[in-house]
Amino acid sequence: MYPNGSMLIDTHAHIFLEQFETDFDQVLERANGAGISHILMPAIDVTSIQFCVDLADKHGDPHNGPVLKAMAGIHPSSVQAATDEDMQAVREWATDPRIIAIGETGLDYYWDRSFDDKQHAFLREHIRLAAEVDKPLVFHDREASDDLVRIVAEEKERSPHPERIRGVFHCFGGPADHTSRVKQLGFHMGIGGTYTFKNGGVPDATATVPLDRIILETDSPYLTPAPHRGKRNEPSYVRLVAEKLAEVRGLSVDEVTRITTNNAKQLFGLAD
Ligand SMILES: [Zn+2]
Numbered sequence: 603m604y605p606n607g608s609m610l611i612d613t614h615a616h617i618f619l620e621q622f623e624t625d626f627d628q629v630l631e632r633a634n635g636a637g638i639s640h641i642l643m644p645a646i647d648v649t650s651i652q653f654c655v656d657l658a659d660k661h662g663d664p665h666n667g668p669v670l671k672a673m674a675g676i677h678p679s680s681v682q683a684a685t686d687e688d689m690q691a692v693r694e695w696a697t698d699p700r701i702i703a704i705g706e707t708g709l710d711y712y713w714d715r716s717f718d719d720k721q722h723a724f725l726r727e728h729i730r731l732a733a734e735v736d737k738p739l740v741f742h743d744r745e746a747s748d749d750l751v752r753i754v755a756e757e758k759e760r761s762p763h764p765e766r767i768r769g770v771f772h773c774f775g776g777p778a779d780h781t782s783r784v785k786q787l788g789f790h791m792g793i794g795g796t797y798t799f800k801n802g803g804v805p806d807a808t809a810t811v812p813l814d815r816i817i818l819e820t821d822s823p824y825l826t827p828a829p830h831r832g833k834r835n836e837p838s839y840v841r842l843v844a845e846k847l848a849e850v851r852g853l854s855v856d857e858v859t860r861i862t863t864n865n866a867k868q869l870f871g872l873a874d
Contacts, residue, residue: 608637608856608859608860608863609637609638609639609859609863610636610637610638610639610818610840610841610844610859610862610863611638611639611640611641611642611817611818611840611862611863611866611867611872612633612638612640612641612642612668612818612819612820612822612837612840613642613770613772613792613817613818613819613866613870614642614644614706614740614772614773614792614794614819614820614821615641615642615643615819615820615821615822615836615837616643616644616646616821616822616823616824617629617641617643617657617670617822617823617836617837618643618650618653618654618657619823621823621834622822622823622836629836629837629838630661630667630668630837631667632836632837632838633667633668633836633837633838634667634668635838636837636838636839636840636841637841637859638668638837638838638840638841639664639668639669639863640668640669640670640671640866640872641668641669641670641671641837642670642671642673642702642703642866642870643657643658643670643671643672643673644673644675644677644703644705644706644740644772645672645673645674645675645676645677645705645706646675646676646677646679646680646706647676647677647680647684647688648676648684648688648691648692651672651673651674651675651691651692651695651701654670654672654673654674655672655695655698655700655701657670657672658670658671658672658700659700668837669872671700671702671870671872672700672701672702673701673702673703673704673705673706673740674692674695674696674698674701674704674705675692675704675705675706675707675728675740676688676689676692676707676724676728677706677707677708677710677742678707678708678709678710678721678724678725678742678744679710679713679714681717681720681721681724682714682716682717682720684724689724689727692704692728692731693731696731696732696734696735696737697735701737702737702738702870702871702872703732703737703738703739703740703769703870704728704731704732704735704737704738704739704740704769705728705739705740705741705742705769705772706740706741706742706772707724707725707728707729707739707740707741707742708725708740708741708742708743708746708750709721709722709725709742709743709744709746709749709750709753710742710743710744710745710746711744711745711746711749712744712745718749722749722753725750725753726753726757729753729754729757729761729767730757730761732766732767732769733757733761733762733763733764733766733767734763736763736766738768738769738770738869738870739767739768739769739770740769740770740772740792741754741769741770741771741772741789742772742773743771743772743773747780750771751780751783751784751787754767754787754789755787758787768788768789768790768869769789769790769869770789770790770791770792770817770869771784771789771790771791771792772792772794772819772821773792773794773796773819773821773825774791774792774793774804774808774811775796775802775803775804775807775808776803776804776806776807776808777807778807778809778810781807781808781810781811782810785811785815789815790815790816790817790865790869791808791811791815791816791817792816792817792818792819793808793816793817793818793819793843793847794818794819794820794821794825794827794840794843795820795821795824795825795826795827795828795831795835795839795842795843796825797827797843797846797847797850798827798828798842798843798846799827799828799831800828805846805850813851813853813858813861813862814861814865815865816847816861816862816865817862817865817866817869818840818843818844818847818862818866819840819843820835820836820837820839820840820843821835822834822835822836822837822839823835823836826839827839827842827843827846828842828846830842844858844859844862847862
């Protein structure tokens with residue numbers, strides 16, 4: 603148990619990527635020292651699902667540092683190269699009890715607008731799959747909020763199990779009207795490094811999000827929180843996000859930690 607309070611959960615970290623190859627054990631040790639109990643790993647393509655599952659198999663004992671958990675999904679930026687066979691592989695992984703969520707999926711309009719239709723089709727497949735296997739979704743959204751919210755709402759409308767369509771909009775940054783739509787859909791919002799950026803505007807854009815809808819994340823190795831901006835991100839830094847959130851909301855770090863950890867445990871079905 604962390605000596606200074608409750609344990610934190612990094613709900614979004616790509617620590618299976620090559621950026622962590624040389625010092626993986628030290629990264630986990632630092633996470634342990636920072637009081638991180640779980641690190642959740644969203645897959646980005648079919649190959650990475652296997653990486654995530656292998657790591658989760660190796661790091662499942664809470665007495666040996668953070669517990670790692672795997673997800674299955676195809677990142678919107680990987681969709682261009684993805685095939686129906688890839689989606690079929692995600693489908694097969696989805697029923698594996700070691701897979702705690704479907705992700706990451708979503709929409710990314712920033713890099714390339716030439717395969718929007720394919721992104722929409724894969725997104726819908728992921729949502730239907732999540733409802734089928736009753737597991738939460740992890741959404742990536744880059745400059746695509748309107749379409750993402752519309753598609754999620756449409757899928758909820760037509761689903762035989764709308765209540766099962768739940769999850770998180772990861773790396774959430776508003777704006778305020780988007781916040782209310784995501785709240786309405788019943789989804790959580792993942793707060794990460796961008797929340798700590800000076801002039802980033804995220805604390806203002808998320809000011810109306812109740813604490814019971816917030817979970818914490820790093821998105822390692824990307825979007826490193828202040829004061830380490832520009833360097834590689836890692837799960838131990840999720841504590842910096844918790845501290846900033848506590849400061850902005852006028853709460854104790856322990857209170858923020860307790861509530862967001864509890865939210866993440868409930869959403870992802872994690873044991874204490
Ligand atoms: Zn991600």
